[in-house]
Amino acid sequence: MIFLSAHDLMPEYVNYWFVVGFQKFLRVFWYFVIFEFTRYIIIDYIIAGIFALTGKSRKEKFKRAKAALYTENPFVSVIIPGKNEGKHLYKLTRSLAEQTFTNFELIIVDDGSDDETPVIGKNLEKLGLIDMFIRNEMRGGKASAANLALRYSKGKYIVHLDADCSFDRDAIEQVLLPFFLDEKIGAVGGNVKVRNYKDSLCAKLQAIEYLKTVSIGRIVTSYLGIYKIISGAFGAFRKDVIDSIGGWDIGPGLDGDITVKIRKSGYKVYFQPKAVCLTNAPSKFKVLTKQRLRWDKSIIRFRVRKHKDVYFPNANFNWLNFFSLAENVFYNVILDLMWWIYIIDIMINYSSQLQFIIPMNFTLYFVMSYVQMFSIYVFSERRKEELYLWPYVILMTIYTGTYLRIVRTIAYYKEFFFKRSYEDVWNPYKSSIQAKRAGL
């Protein structure tokens, strides 16, 4: 009779690491253990545990906040700046008409559309489905359109949306509640999820990524007080706060920029996972690559350059702001560089053991991805629908660990050395050139 031990059942590349010992394992997989595992498993699960334990008291707080919200029933301005978004507007108005919180005005700014948007917008305004439709004949960029909407907003709170999004029935109510938890909260980010995840593999992978980084990632950073980006697709702001900082500055990346500006002005920002908004993610990798190059360039432009003052001692120095941006820059920029260093380290020192290192690395990331997915499953309000995505989690190692890392590296290189974000057609040249000259 042959007795099989656990080692016999495992593949050779796993047994190898049992044989060489933990010290060597740590030496070879230092990048995974120190940065990835610690940050995305240990810290996430600790926070998730605390989050779960404090659920009851948080529920009570939100119950009181809801009572306060409906007692005050503040007037809210929902603003939607955009270009060529006419085709989404009717659906959007229908989605907003279903909201549980109803005391809001709807302001849509058409930023120089060259399609039928002006006709649609004016008709919807005439029909009373939009309270104010403002058309700019000349395109000025998303920031200027948002600022124009802000100028004519009458609400105590501003809810900024993207036109191609749709919302849970209580999304606006949920995104407003945190303002009634703490008066120092100046802005609240909504939970953006991918609507078209069944469209393509590209959309599926993004849906998983959004769940990991947007949903869980932001619960953790928000809990730690270092939440640093309110998505442009769905965010709420106190009008007095946003007025005091002069509204939005030129993008791309204006949503992250305004979050930092609010933080720097002394207010807290909060992530509300229950305020759910669905958006369409790019369904082709080519489009996704362009989008990510734009987003990643903005990290260098805003987090490294424009807001570099948060890293240095000054009158407005704040540790949370420091950690917020430092965490963001470290986990994106620094670790991206370190990953290449790690690759070189392995290639030089362990080139003869690659047959054990590469599969093990994939296995580690694969296991980590499913462990993360489990935490998402625990927190998500759409867990059953999201089970559909589980088979694709296996590909996340290649998607985030390789594809996105390469895109990110290219973006950082282009922005750091050539300031390419100022040439992005996403923003009109007339504004970008001025911003570049002014160093904004």
Added chain:
Amino acid sequence: MLNLLKHNSNARKITKEGYSLLLVSHVNELRQESLDYLDGFVIDTDRVSHAREILLYVRTQDNIQISLLPIFINSVYKLPQEVSIHTDGLIELTQLASYMQRVVTITKRIQKVTAPKLVAHDVLIQFKTLAYSYTRNVSIQPKPSRKSYIGYDFPFISLFYKDDEVISLLQNLKKAKQLNYLSFKLQDYVHLCKGCSGNYLNFRECCPKCESIDIKAHDMIHHFVCAHVAPEKDFKVEDGLECPKCDKHLRHIGIDYDKPSTIYSCNTCSHEFQNAGMNALCLDCGTENELDELLEKAVGSYMITQKGEQLLFQSKKNYISGNMTSTDKGSLSLNLFKIIVNQEIQRIKTTSGNSMFVKIEFQNDELQLLNVDVKKALTKEIGDIIKSYLKEADILSAERFNKYYIMLPETKENQLERLENIQYNLSKLLSDNLADSKQEIKISTHKVQATDAIQQYFA
């Protein structure tokens, strides 16, 4: 030869080539004159009110032979368009001969028109208008007029309506068009006040919220470097423009800033908006109209059609009689006729009487090619012939232009000589009117039996 005869101190008659025109300077001259023997009139005054009274007096005469007579204006006088469009133009008395052909044509055409009797006032106006178009061989073409409620005056027909009755005028013309008596060519759309149907309207931009016209437009400024956008007034400082967000001075449009749009603010309710509303104030009655509340009316020229001309010649019959299948004595619509036939079958069951059912069919392909109007006229004429041989108790109905049914109550099989007359005259009618002489008129008779089923009669 021109004869100028003094009839009395005010009226003068011109006779040329046997046609008499009356020179009139005041309507009272017409009242003293017997108009039956005149062939036209010449307005001999430059006073608009007098000229208008003359026109009204003539055109509103009950006798259509008078009301349609040509009316000219003596060329030595200049009368405004509001008068001249209702006349047959200017006439030079020294060159009368050159105008006589027109008088002759009009009067000859007038004689062809048969005046209707006992018709409603608006129908009479409609008829006169058709006759005017026919006798002059012109279209009724509207002319722009500041004095008209709708901005347009129509020749002839406008005389019959007061200023505030212009909608009735348009409706009457529309009715004639729907009946295919007049053809229509669009010239313009007019927008009229919902209150008084006038078109003296003042269009104003207004606040979409409170409808105040006290609104002001502001240019928007977009400051490129900081993306601040606001009305120009927010940027204005003593020495130019300064951004309220970043405090920078705005020097150069296109470089520092641009003006992407304008926005209105209402000085009454403070509402700010980009798309101003628009309303129209009626300067006649003071009604404020939303644009979509204005009455939109098509205005254009009307010309008599062939059907309209037929109406003029047969007006007596057409206006007095109606649709054969529904209103004629002894004629019934098919549905009603079927009920009567069914009743007759029931009656035969109990009385054992003698009644005959007759079916007349025209079997000729050429008839199918006739247009709808001719088919209708043919149906009427056939109906008239058949009815002229029927007795009082006989009942006629038509299914199509080529199929007729007759119920002959209390008629025996040897009492059908009237059918022979009908067949003879119908054959003659067709052979006179159609090139193809191979007409076949099939007349079948059937004695109504108590056991008959209604369906077999109309199979």
